Amino acid sequence: MSERRLNFRYLLTPDGLQRDRAVVVDEAGMIRSIEAAKGNWDGTLALPGMPNAHSHVFQRALSGLGEARHGEDSFWSWREAMYRLAARVDAEAMYAIARFAYGEMLAAGFTSVAEFHYLHHAPDGAPGPEMAEAVVEAARDAGIRLRLLPVLYQRGGFGRPAGPGQARFLHEQLEDFLGLLETLKPIRPGLAFHSLRAVAVQDVAPSLSAVRDILGGGIPVHIHIAEQAREVEDCLAASGRRPVELLLDSVALDAHWSLVHATHAGREELEAVRAAGARVVVCPLTEAYLGDGLFPGRDYLAPGGEIAIGSDANARIDAVEELRWLEYGQRLRDRARARFSDARGLGEALWRRVATGGAAALGLPVGRIEPGAAADFVVLEGEADVLIGLSPGRWLEALVVGGSRADIAAVVVGGEPRVEKGNWAGKSESAARYHACVKELVGKA
Numbered sequence: 076m077s078e079r080r081l082n083f084r085y086l087l088t089p090d091g092l093q094r095d096r097a098v099v100v101d102e103a104g105m106i107r108s109i110e111a112a113k114g115n116w117d118g119t120l121a122l123p124g125m126p127n128a129h130s131h132v133f134q135r136a137l138s139g140l141g142e143a144r145h146g147e148d149s150f151w152s153w154r155e156a157m158y159r160l161a162a163r164v165d166a167e168a169m170y171a172i173a174r175f176a177y178g179e180m181l182a183a184g185f186t187s188v189a190e191f192h193y194l195h196h197a198p199d200g201a202p203g204p205e206m207a208e209a210v211v212e213a214a215r216d217a218g219i220r221l222r223l224l225p226v227l228y229q230r231g232g233f234g235r236p237a238g239p240g241q242a243r244f245l246h247e248q249l250e251d252f253l254g255l256l257e258t259l260k261p262i263r264p265g266l267a268f269h270s271l272r273a274v275a276v277q278d279v280a281p282s283l284s285a286v287r288d289i290l291g292g293g294i295p296v297h298i299h300i301a302e303q304a305r306e307v308e309d310c311l312a313a314s315g316r317r318p319v320e321l322l323l324d325s326v327a328l329d330a331h332w333s334l335v336h337a338t339h340a341g342r343e344e345l346e347a348v349r350a351a352g353a354r355v356v357v358c359p360l361t362e363a364y365l366g367d368g369l370f371p372g373r374d375y376l377a378p379g380g381e382i383a384i385g386s387d388a389n390a391r392i393d394a395v396e397e398l399r400w401l402e403y404g405q406r407l408r409d410r411a412r413a414r415f416s417d418a419r420g421l422g423e424a425l426w427r428r429v430a431t432g433g434a435a436a437l438g439l440p441v442g443r444i445e446p447g448a449a450a451d452f453v454v455l456e457g458e459a460d461v462l463i464g465l466s467p468g469r470w471l472e473a474l475v476v477g478g479s480r481a482d483i484a485a486v487v488v489g490g491e492p493r494v495e496k497g498n499w500a501g502k503s504e505s506a507a508r509y510h511a512c513v514k515e516l517v518g519k520a
């Protein structure tokens with residue numbers, strides 16, 4: 076691709092909304108400069124593409140299953156259903172699911188994704204990079220920017236060995252996991268620890284050090300933490316500490332770290348996370364879907380705690396809805412409005428803040444429309460139902476409170492158009508393949 080100019084009537088930059096700007100995109104799909112526009116509009120309002128900071132893409136195939144009531148249990152029985160699906164997904168199925176879900180993610184406003192990948196081994200237990208490679212290939216074919224986070228998973232729970240449902244996730248020997256990372260090094264993966272349930276806390280720092288020797292010191296590091304109240308109880312029983320507290324005691328958290336969920340973190344724990352320069356990844360739709368609880372953000376967000384969003388279980392993929400439920404969750408919890416707003420409104424402040432946090436979580440130059448960043452955009456046009464009659468300066472307000480992915484006119488990644496009015500290249504073929512795959516996997520469930 077040669078250098079190109081994309082002209083927008085409005086551009087959401089780190090300095091706010093700018094009028095009549097041309098974005099000059101270089102051969103690598105990065106923004107070279109932002110200049111005065113010269114007609115021939117490519118779109119009306121361009122926003123930075125939203126990074127998706129937490130995804131388990133294969134769980135897309137669980138959407139619509141697991142809604143029946145079985146006694147008092149909820150999360151843990153859902154997890155058993157997820158394990159049953161996970162046991163059957165081979166590399167071909169992984170590709171089919173991921174290709175379709177990543178297409179949806181693009182249409183939903185997510186232009187990059189951190190894939191928290193723990194379905195490592197083949198269904199028969201044979202180790203190898205094939206499952207990870209299926210994810211990488213699907214992301215490449217869809218055209219979404221991928222940060223693969225291979226997950227270290229070593230045991231079944233606090234002091235408990237893994238059960239049969241977890242066999243495909245396991246690397247009991249760190250050397251075996253490091254071997255996988257060596258193979259994947261060319262695609263610049265980051266690292267995830269599944270949780271303190273699945274990795275003993277005393278093993279986190281030495282494992283991180285060994286991984287950094289292979290992948291470099293700048294990699295993003297993610298961990299699930301304090302998602303469920305029972306996880307906090309089990310951690311307290313095993314160690315006398317709460318999960319975030321335990322992590323903070325054992326590892327020097329810094330800006331490379333992202334703590335996923337932190338739903339049951341305490342005020343002092345979150346203050347320490349913020350002070351360390353680490354961030355929280357909240358997954359509002361999944362946390363509601365799984366009945367986790369509401370992120371206790373009141374004392375973390377106001378002083379500027381960094382935050383990103385993730386589509387996590389992918390039952391519904393929509394960046395706009397995630398943002399709405401991020402804001403609304405805090406409203407419901409605090410019984411107050413305007414949680415992410417500044418003096419001018421909600422939409423711009425929320426979109427910019429979460430996109431910036433997401434970029435840091437992925438460790439990629441995305442989430443901001445400025446020279447040196449990737450040319451990844453979500454484009455809005457005035458004919459969307461939710462925007463009718465409003466001036467472009469109000470569009471993001473209306474989108475966040477009333478819109479959805481259906482109101483996105485176009486999506487651009489690296490300067491290349493990827494989505495037009497909800498349609499992405501290869502959609503019908505990918506949908507057919509996904510349909511056949513899900514029918515095979517869960518059709519009789």
Ligand SMILES: [Zn+2]
Nearest residue numbers: 131191299387
């Ligand atoms: Zn997760």
